[in-house]
Amino acid sequence: MADHSKPEWHLMMPVAAMLLFPVICYKIGWDAIDSSMFIIAIPLVVWPAIAIIGQVWKKTDWWKNHLKEGGIIALAALAVSLCLTIWLIIQFLGEHGNFGAQDSDIASFAWLNFDILAHDGVSWELIGSDKLGFTIGFGIYVDALTLMLLFVAAFLCFLIGWFAIGYMTTDAVNEDRNHRFFAEFLLFSCGMFGMVLADNFLWLFIFWEIMGLCSYLLIGFYWEKPSAVAAAKKAFMTTRVGDVFLMVGLLIIYDLYNSLSFEVIFDPAIIDTVDPERLRLALIMLFIGAVGKSAQFPLHVWLPDAMEGPTPVSALIHAATMVNAGLYLVARMFPFFGASGFEGDFSDVALLITWIGGITAIMAAAIALVANDIKRVLAYSTMSQLAYIFAGLGAACWFANSGHPEFAALAFGAALFHLFNHAMAKGMLFMASGSVIHEMHHAHHQAHGEHGGGDDDHFDAQDMRNMGGLASKMPVTSVAMMLGSMSIIGIPLIGGFWSKEGIIGQAWHAAISQDGGAMLVPALLLLATAGMTGFYMSRMWFMTFAGKPKTDVAEHVGEDTHWIKTPLVTLSLVTAFTGAIFAVLNFPEWLGEGEQLMHGIESHGLAEQVVHVLEHTFLPHESTLLAVGWTAIVISAILGPFLAARIHGGRLAAGEEANPFVGWLVQISGSVGRTNVDEIAKSGFAVALHNRLYIDDLYEWVIARTVVPLGNLLAWFDKSGIDGVIKGIESGSQASSSWIRLMTTGSARDYILMAAVGALCIFALLWGMA
Amino acid sequence: MIPPSWIAGLGAILFCVGLSGAFSRKNAIIVLMAVELMLNAVNLNFVAAAVHHGDLTGWVYTAIAIAIAAAEVAVGLAIFLSLYSQHDTISLDDVTMLKH
Numbered sequence: 001m002a003d004h005s006k007p008e009w010h011l012m013m014p015v016a017a018m019l020l021f022p023v024i025c026y027k028i029g030w031d032a033i034d035s036s037m038f039i040i041a042i043p044l045v046v047w048p049a050i051a052i053i054g055q056v057w058k059k060t061d062w063w064k065n066h067l068k069e070g071g072i073i074a075l076a077a078l079a080v081s082l083c084l085t086i087w088l089i090i091q092f093l094g095e096h097g098n099f100g101a102q103d104s105d106i107a108s109f110a111w112l113n114f115d116i117l118a119h120d121g122v123s124w125e126l127i128g129s130d131k132l133g134f135t136i137g138f139g140i141y142v143d144a145l146t147l148m149l150l151f152v153a154a155f156l157c158f159l160i161g162w163f164a165i166g167y168m169t170t171d172a173v174n175e176d177r178n179h180r181f182f183a184e185f186l187l188f189s190c191g192m193f194g195m196v197l198a199d200n201f202l203w204l205f206i207f208w209e210i211m212g213l214c215s216y217l218l219i220g221f222y223w224e225k226p227s228a229v230a231a232a233k234k235a236f237m238t239t240r241v242g243d244v245f246l247m248v249g250l251l252i253i254y255d256l257y258n259s260l261s262f263e264v265i266f267d268p269a270i271i272d273t274v275d276p277e278r279l280r281l282a283l284i285m286l287f288i289g290a291v292g293k294s295a296q297f298p299l300h301v302w303l304p305d306a307m308e309g310p311t312p313v314s315a316l317i318h319a320a321t322m323v324n325a326g327l328y329l330v331a332r333m334f335p336f337f338g339a340s341g342f343e344g345d346f347s348d349v350a351l352l353i354t355w356i357g358g359i360t361a362i363m364a365a366a367i368a369l370v371a372n373d374i375k376r377v378l379a380y381s382t383m384s385q386l387a388y389i390f391a392g393l394g395a396a397c398w399f400a401n402s403g404h405p406e407f408a409a410l411a412f413g414a415a416l417f418h419l420f421n422h423a424m425a426k427g428m429l430f431m432a433s434g435s436v437i438h439e440m441h442h443a444h445h446q447a448h449g450e451h452g453g454g455d456d457d458h459f460d461a462q463d464m465r466n467m468g469g470l471a472s473k474m475p476v477t478s479v480a481m482m483l484g485s486m487s488i489i490g491i492p493l494i495g496g497f498w499s500k501e502g503i504i505g506q507a508w509h510a511a512i513s514q515d516g517g518a519m520l521v522p523a524l525l526l527l528a529t530a531g532m533t534g535f536y537m538s539r540m541w542f543m544t545f546a547g548k549p550k551t552d553v554a555e556h557v558g559e560d561t562h563w564i565k566t567p568l569v570t571l572s573l574v575t576a577f578t579g580a581i582f583a584v585l586n587f588p589e590w591l592g593e594g595e596q597l598m599h600g601i602e603s604h605g606l607a608e609q610v611v612h613v614l615e616h617t618f619l620p621h622e623s624t625l626l627a628v629g630w631t632a633i634v635i636s637a638i639l640g641p642f643l644a645a646r647i648h649g650g651r652l653a654a655g656e657e658a659n660p661f662v663g664w665l666v667q668i669s670g671s672v673g674r675t676n677v678d679e680i681a682k683s684g685f686a687v688a689l690h691n692r693l694y695i696d697d698l699y700e701w702v703i704a705r706t707v708v709p710l711g712n713l714l715a716w717f718d719k720s721g722i723d724g725v726i727k728g729i730e731s732g733s734q735a736s737s738s739w740i741r742l743m744t745t746g747s748a749r750d751y752i753l754m755a756a757v758g759a760l761c762i763f764a765l766l767w768g769m770a
Numbered sequence: 771m772i773p774p775s776w777i778a779g780l781g782a783i784l785f786c787v788g789l790s791g792a793f794s795r796k797n798a799i800i801v802l803m804a805v806e807l808m809l810n811a812v813n814l815n816f817v818a819a820a821v822h823h824g825d826l827t828g829w830v831y832t833a834i835a836i837a838i839a840a841a842e843v844a845v846g847l848a849i850f851l852s853l854y855s856q857h858d859t860i861s862l863d864d865v866t867m868l869k870h
Contacts, residue, residue, distance in 0.1 A: 746869025749801070749862055752792050 008562070011072055018079040022087045032084070032091040036140050039081045039088075039154070040197060043190035046077040047183045054179020064169075069178035071165035074186045078158045081193060085154040089147050141199035141262050145331055148416060149324060150196045152423045156320045157189040159567040163431045164312035166563025167438055173222070174310075181221060181310065188214035192321050196328065201250050201260040204329070208246070208293070211322045212239050218317060219309040231305035238302040242292015246329075249285025252278060262332070272341025279342075283333055283349050287356075294326030294386050297360040301696050303383055307375040311434030314375055319382045320427035327386065327419055330393045334412060338400040347401045351518050354394030354507070358522030360387035363693065365532040369539070370681070370689045373462045374433045377540045378426065381488060384529060385422045385496075389415045391522055392503035395510045398519065407509060413588030414502025420587075421496040421579050425487035428571035432481040435564050436544060436557075437461050439474065443556040459553065464543040467554050471545040471666050472656035474559045478545045479661045480568040485537040487575045490530065491637045495579035500636075501617055501629055502588060504530060508628045523628075530632045534640020539648050545662065546669045547650030555653075584613050645669035647677050774822040781814030798853070798860040802846050809839050 025035040050070040057063045067073060161182075168174050168181055191210030198204045220232030250260060256274040257265050264270060288299075295303035295318075306318045317323075330353060337346050361384045368380035392415025399408035440461040448459070460466060471478045487495025504526050511519040549555045559565065582588075584606075620626050649669025652658060658666050680686060688694060743754070784807055791804030813832045820828025850860050857865065 744869055746866030747862060748865070748868060749793055751868070756789060756793075 011066065011068065012075075014072055015076045015079045018076045019083055021080045022083045025084075032088040033140065033142065035084055036088055036142070036197065039084045039150070040190055040194045042077050042080045043186045043193065046073060047186040047190065050074060050179055050186065051183035054183065058176050058179055063179075068165045068169050070182035071161070071169060071178065074182040075158070075161045075165065077186060078154070078161050078189060081189065082154040082158045085147075085150050088142065089151060092142065092147055138203055139199035139261075140197050142197070145328070145416065146196055148420060149328055150193065152324070152420055153189070153192045153196060153321045156316060156423060156427045157185075157192070159570060160312050160316040160320070160427060160431065161185060161189075163315070163434070163564055163567040164310075166561040167312055167434050168310060170561060170563075171438070171441070177221075181218070184214050184217045184221075185312070185316070188218070188317060188322070192325075195325055199262055201253065201262075201265075204332075205246065205250060208325055209243065211317070211325060212236065212243065212293075215239070215306070215317050215322055218313040219306050221310055221313065222308070225308070228308040231302075231308040235302040235306045238299055239292045242289045242299055245285045245292075246289025249282045249289065252282035252285065256282070266335045268339070271335060272339040276342055276345040279336065280346060280349060283336060283346060284352070286329060286333055287349065287353060290326030290329045290390075291356060292326070293329070294323045294390070295383050296326070296356050296387060296390060297363055298695070300360060300364070300383055301692075301699060304376050304379045304692070307373070307379050311375070311430060311437060314379070315427050315430030315434065319378065319430050320423040323382060323386055324419055324423060327389050327393065327415075330390065330397075331412070331416060334393070334397060334400065337397040338405060338408065342401065343403055344401060347398055347515075350394050350398035350401055352394075353397060354391050354510075354519060354522045357387045357389070357391030357394055358525035360384070361391065361529040362525045362532070365529045365536060367689050367692055368536040369532060370686050371536075372464050373460075374436065374464050374467075374540060374544060375430070375462055377464075377536060378429055378433055381429075381533070381537065382422075382426055384533065385418070385426065385488060388500060388503050388526060388529070389418050389422070391415075391507055391526055392418060394522070395503070395506045395519065398510055398516075399506075402515065404513075407506065407513075409589065410502070411506035411510075414499050414506055417582065417588040418496060418499030418503055420582075421487060421499050421575075424571060424578065425484045425495055425575045428480055428568060428575055429484035429488070431564070431568055431571070432477045432484060435477045435559060435568065436467065436470065436474065436481075438564070439557045439559055440467065440553060443558075444553045447553055447556055459551075461553075464540065466551045467544045468547045468550040469545070469554060469652050469656065470549075470557055471658040471662050472652055473557045474545075475659045475662075476565050476568055477559055478658070480572045481541055481545065482662050482665060483572045483575050485541050487579065489534045489537050489636050489640065490632070492633060493580055495575045498579050498583040498617065499588070500530065501632060504632050505620065505625050505629055508624060509622075512622075512624050527628060527632055527635075531635030531640050534636035534638075535644050536640075538641035538644035541665075542644055542648040542650075542669050545658075546645075546652070546666045547648070548653045583617070584610055586613075642672065643675070645672045646675040774818040777814055777818035777821065781811040781818065783811075784808075784814065785811035796861045796863055798850050798862055798865075799847075801862060802843065802850075805846075806839060806843065809835065 021038075022032075022035065025038075050073050054063065054070045058069070063069060164181070164185065168178050174181070188211055191207045191214060194207035195204050195211065198207060216232050216236040219235050220229050222228045253265065254260055256278060257270065259265060290296075292299040303318060303323070307314050309318070336342065337350060364380040364383035364387065368377050368384065371377045371380060392411050396408045396411035396415060399405070399411055444459050444461060483494070487497070490497040490500040504523070507519060507523040507526050510516045511523040586609075618629070620629060645668060649666075649672065651670035652666060657663070691697065743750075788804045788807030788809075788811060791807065792801050795801055795804065813835050816828040816832045816835070820826065820832075853865065854860050859865070
């Protein structure tokens with residue numbers, strides 16, 4: 001294996017060359033929308049190439065060291081997608097944040113034509129799709145929501161692909177199969193881009209399933225580990241439950257609107273012409289699909305287990321992009337709630353969304369309080385934060401449906417802004433945790449022998465109880481982890497703070513407004529979760545980076561490869577600053593309404609806009625919102641971290657010095673005193689949390705008593721019923737043929753007799769007929 | 771003039787005689803003779819029809835059938851010869867090669 005500590009920047013040359021791709025497109029006269037098809041097409045074409053070339057030439061030196069087992073090719077393809085995405089955004093902003101209706105659906109070509117055989121009372125007639133007036137084509141649909149999520153997906157796919165080169169190709173376990181990883185990674189990217197860009201629900205569903213497939217394949221990447229295989233199956237099956245509902249929902253929508261195209265369905269003249277009762281059913285079905293994909297209660301059980309996959313997969317699919325698909329779907333449902341003809345019809349659906357969000361938020365946060373596996377903490381944190389976004393979207397839908405589009409836009413923008421902040425922070429947190437795990441693993445190998453039973457013994461490189469004191473040894477990772485945690489916690493002015501305050505504020509706003517009593521419980525749950533978030537994220541950081549090393553492995557950790565550091569630094573900067581910048585730029589309002597970007601600055605000037613945003617955030621006019629906002633800040637940014645520091649913090653070992661960015665935090669955690677929580681940790685509730693509140697066990701119990709017997713029954717029916725018919729035909733024909741064979745005596749006289757009898761029979765028949 | 775129905779009746783009787791001979795006899799040559807008998811019974815039917823319709827076609831067919839029957843007999847006898855030279859028998863009870 002190559003020495004991966006020396007810089008290998010020259011390998012990035014082919015990736016840099018891809019920056020020319022949009023330039024070429026521009027030169028031959030295409031604009032960003034024309035070229036946007038390549039965002040999907042390039043990964044789609046390249047992934048099989050990686051899979052095939054890698055399978056054939058995986059042993060060669062150039063494949064391993066110059067192409068990094070396909071990683072460079074994948075990164076180059078993702079670079080094209082990222083450049084085109086940025087170009088698309090620039091053009092979109094250049095046209096004042098609105099492509100206009102005629103441009104939002106472009107390059108649509110018919111690929112699926114339905115011909116219908118109809119009976120007109122006299123005869124059957126084939127009605128072509130041209131007469132029927134619809135086909136299902138593939139096109140690009142661009143609005144603010146699309147662009148936001150597309151940028152998140154393309155940016156994170158690129159950075160995490162970069163990270164994956166460092167993480168995957170330096171591990172002997174992955175030798176000779178990384179081409180599979182990168183091919184599936186790229187196919188996933190294709191699915192994500194396609195889902196975001198698709199201009200109708202059918203294509204959205206197809207790409208949605210592609211992502212589900214890649215999720216399955218990548219969770220089970222270590223196919224020789226039974227736990228990984230089981231996790232892959234669990235993820236696939238659980239999301240399948242949601243997907244079936246999603247498909248039924250889409251069929252209902254098709255039945256109602258005779259189309260699945262956004263352009264047709266969301267046409268203001270058409271959208272509220274259908275029966276609201278049936279549409280409600282469809283919306284609930286779609287929401288169940290979203291719940292499955294975004295791992296919300298009660299279909300959340302797959303996400304923690306999905307951490308069996310390689311860490312870049314956890315970072316990309318199970319934290320930053322695919323789990324956002326459900327949110328995207330709910331956000332796409334938003335126009336139904338806002339349609340004037342449906343006012344008040346769907347407030348129960350909006351409440352359902354908010355309640356599911358509230359319940360999942362606090363449940364996942366509670367489990368994260370006691371989890372010891374660093375990736376599981378992040379997984380539960382992901383569930384909890386996604387639940388925040390669901391709650392925000394639910395509040396937005398509720399406002400929209402009760403005739404308050406201005407508040408709906410605020411809640412909608414806050415929720416999607418949180419999606420953005422969370423994706424950036426969580427993608428980075430997972431990469432940082434991957435960096436920790438990677439180096440723990442290497443240190444373990446160096447301390448306990450490079451070969452042989454290294455992976456078979458009981459050392460767990462992901463268990464935070466084996467870490468501690470890494471702040472001085474992994475400076476870049478510790479800073480990145482700190483910034484990411486701050487963003488998730490909502491430390492004022494950093495990343496997720498802006499959006500989380502917005503979501504909690506809007507949920508409370510809904511709760512205190514007229515008829516909003518049912519929103520009170522989710523709003524309370526969200527507020528409580530904020531404090532728990534502050535605790536569990538800080539706990540993770542302190543357990544990992546502060547205090548003294550808890551094992552000899554943790555003493556020998558260091559960070560080296562630039563493949564891992566560069567994406568971490570990039571995302572650290574993004575996490576630290578984009579929240580504030582975008583908040584000042586009125587990003588949430590832009591997402592909510594589509595045309596407001598820069599509006600504030602144009603009308604106020606920069607300084608005034610900053611003051612306006614700060615005032616709006618910290619000193620809202622309504623006293624309830626003021627109280628809620630400051631409660632959230634106090635419990636999440638002060639109380640939670642303070643408790644975590646008292647329990648898990650501590651000074652580094654003697655002679656170790658952390659860099660100033662994180663040194664202050666370690667210092668504080670060492671000087672806040674100690675609290676012993678062993679008693680609490682042994683209590684029944686903590687044990688229940690350790691066991692994931694027994695929800696997985698409950699499912700197992702129920703499934704073992706319902707689905708498994710039903711499956712056995714069906715298997716029995718298949719064996720004795722369906723196979724019985726087939727086997728009966730087989731044995732019956734065998735028996736009859738052996739009986740017929742008896743007539744073949746070989747004697748010419750017998751044949752003559754048979755011919756005569758046969759002729760006689762024919763004659764008799766003819767006679768009878770005559 | 772003999773009525774056509776008599777001729778057809780004679781044909782039917784001859785056919786049954788030939789058929790029973792073909793079923794019951796073991797000697798291949800006798801079976802061949804019985805087959806020829808059935809063939810000529812059919813020829814009689816042709817003749818009867820030709821008389822009935824006053825049409826020459828039936829007579830012509832009969833002549834052709836007799837000619838073909840002669841050729842068949844030649845072929846059949848040749849088969850029996852080679853059968854005898856290989857198996858030392860032309861008894862149909864012992865010849866069951868058609869099974870294979």
